[in-house]
Amino acid sequence: MYLGIDCGTQGTKALLMDESGNPLGRGYAAHALIERPNGAREQDPQWWVDALCDSVKQALAGVPTADVLALGVSGQQHGLVVLDEDLQVIRPAKLWNDTETAPQNAELIERLGGKEACFQRFGIVPLTGYTVSKLLWLKEHEPENFARVRHILLPHEYLNFWLTGRLCAEYGDASGTAFFDGRTRQWAREVLDEIDGGSGQLYRALPELLTSEQSVGTLREEVAAQLGLPQTCLVSTGGGDNMMGAIGTGNVREGVVTLSLGTSSTVYSYTEQPVLDPTGNVASFCSSSGGWLPLVCTMNATNVVTQTLTVLGKTVADIEPALASTQPGSESLCFLPFLNGERTPDLPQAQGSVVGLTSNNFTPANIIRAAIEGVSFGVLNGLELILHGKQAEVILVIGGGARSAEWRQLLADATGATIRVPAEAEAGCLGAAMQAIHAYSHSIGHPQSFTEITSRCVRLEESGTATPRKELREAYRQAMANYRLRLTELYAVSL
Template sequence: MYLGVDCGTQGTKVVILDQEQGRLRGEGYAPHELISAANGRREQEPCWWIDAFRRAYHLALEQASIDSRTIRAIGVSGQQHGLVMLDARGEVIRPAKLWCDTETAPQNAELLQRLGGEAGSMAQLGLVLATGYTLSKLLWLKEHEPDNFGRIAHILLPHDYLNYWLSGEIAAEYGDASGTGYFDIRSRRWAPQVLGLVDPSGRLERVLPPLLEAQQAVGRVRAEVARELGLNDDVLVSSGGGDNMMGAIGTGNIRDGVVTLSLGTSGTLYACSDRVPQQLHPQLASFCSSSNGWLPLICTMNLTGAANAVREMFGLNLAQFNAEAVSAPIGAGGITMLPFLNGERVPVLPDATGSLLGLNMQNLSAANLCRAVLEGTTFGLRYGLDLLRDAGIDSREIRLIGGGSKSTLWRQLVADVMNARVVCPQIGEAAALGGAIQAAWCDLNRMGQSTSLESLCDRFVAFDDAGAVEPVARDVEAYEAAYKNYRQHLQAMYQLS
């Protein structure tokens, strides 16, 4: 048995993968709290992730009805970019600033300027620094909390911290590390000269964790944790990775020509490549994958959160919200929503706010607004898909994951807006499944079995072909007109081409 863990923004999921039967035996979930402020602050206490893991683990174990001592390895997926800092005693210094924190936008702009703009950032890192990456959080801390900044003995990402709690070992993995803003994605090495823009003393370089390849183990579960969880004392903790990297493994996106789209708290769209990305658009984040390749990716900040905000505004449950949206015409009667309720990363608009455009007495209805938020968030992802296609990365099939993928309406909307076949994995918890598959890869290699990640994905990742959705030609044309309006509004308001 292998344990997969996904520590996301809203909660932690745990799955138990039975390698003999090739299926999940148990699943568990526990939610997280969120520290939120109007200035863009988004933080969480790392201890909340541990508490949620414990609850989700016991739920999964109860559902699986297995002996916990049959678990051989654990793989952890975590939300990217979050800053976790430990002091010299290994204690957390302050709440972690998250990927969706835009309070640090001024620091990001300053650092990007120090790097020499987009061209300088691309030259030193292989990607363009963006608000939300870890680097700007360090500068924010130095400027706003110098005492805490001075206490830093270790810098970790969220999944690194869970690995540390499980194993007592401090390490980082290439895929997740590539989203920090102080990592060169081409050489797969830290970029200490970039950290020097925050602190010229060189101290930050000395508190970085060592780097691991994807198939390497961080270590074994600590004896104290093993006793608490009822595990044997030789359970491996694999390198793990960022949620997008683990989601790629959990959707079998480890070969060229595959595109995964996640409809979650954020919206992400990514494709795997076995070549170092060259001359991509500055808004494409060319991260490393957790399959020893690369993962060109775009991320939008507002997705299910924006949809839920509209739903709750009208006091609708999910079924009522979907019914309202279905009843509205494509294009929402001429209403366009720019759903930037939390700023935006792609396009680069960290200080943007949401907008409703095209309102009149005839189209102002709950149905049109419900459809407008689904269209607006999906158009943002189409904007990103256009960037991937312009870079020569294309696929006629999209592998759809995340909470939004459960909506029949949203699946069809994605197919029509993207003009591509949409298929969903049979196991929807792609990042947690990816963690479990990576744990199996690590464990089997430990035992001397030269098992490939491809063979494991072929075995454990299956798709609901009966539920696949094809684009409808008539609706593709109608959405193309609505998307054109979206792009025109975007350019008019923010001078984007």
């Protein structure tokens, strides 16, 4: 048996499965969130540990745990965990959706020579939310804490450290720090030298890099006892939630597109060669399965829809009738859903806007549709950037938004692609468990490729398929054009 653990923004999930991907147990535990009006969003790493313990124990209930051979951890990307010389957490982790560090991101880009210079030197343009600006923020705002930094970890790396006692990283999650060159798969020391003045403090704090074939180690004795797992249980390298979501949807070969509709929204597609974008809109990430994973992320997704429903006194049950009873474009009502600022386009200080209200279109159903269209159009603009004019034939949709049949139909009609839903809803957990299989197979000398593993573990839910209605394609083109127009009018940017 294999265990996949996914530490997200809102909580930690655990999935126990067999060699063929059949689920045997599940668990979930929620996280608290430190949120301040200035854009700060933080969590205490101990909350992740506590949630991991709770969710894993739920998943293992009634199961012969001695048969658990390996586990993998998926984690929210970009978060900054800093440890002192005694390996103790110095302060709460700043998260991927923390926009308090926007000024530091802009300052760092300028100090490195501008966006074009960053792209040429490191293959990536730092965006607010990436890990690097959090380090400069720490130096400028908490110099005493900055001086204590001896180890730098991402969320999933911290959990691997807690599980095994080993400090290490892997290419996928590392490529989202902006102090990593995804072209060469090496740490970019120059970026860190710009922050610490070339002292080497930050570069020396970086963990060892491992490949997906390697493993972090086995469980610490006290951790094994606490979780009820054998100490021989292998811990794979794991990775960022998007990288594990890619594995969990079979996105380990070219031609597969995954769209995630969670708290944030992401769209990505595996490639054999790096995809480099000088604008920074497409993140030139590495995959955690050996290749690259060009990705576009928007910071506002199901959270916007949920809050809209709450304000209207509605629930998620009202999504289906609202979409079914309204037309593409919401009668020219446009919702720019930037409640948390935005990452793509790079507008960390942006605010949400509802534009085009009239006495005719000002209805709860239209507002719900406009919120969902705003979230969808933002990430579909990103898909166009990744595909470079190519047409996606099939898109695998995961996350909370994938549960809505009408939302899936909207995506099919707007893209012209067939929308498919994986049978296992928790793609991050599944991908982490599949990576554990991969690492374990290498450790015993009988390596299994990711293609082999995904072919038997990733299944599709036939009832969740949505096929595009050609007669609505033009209406959605017009609606997306209106979205881009409003974006340009209000923020002078376009995708």
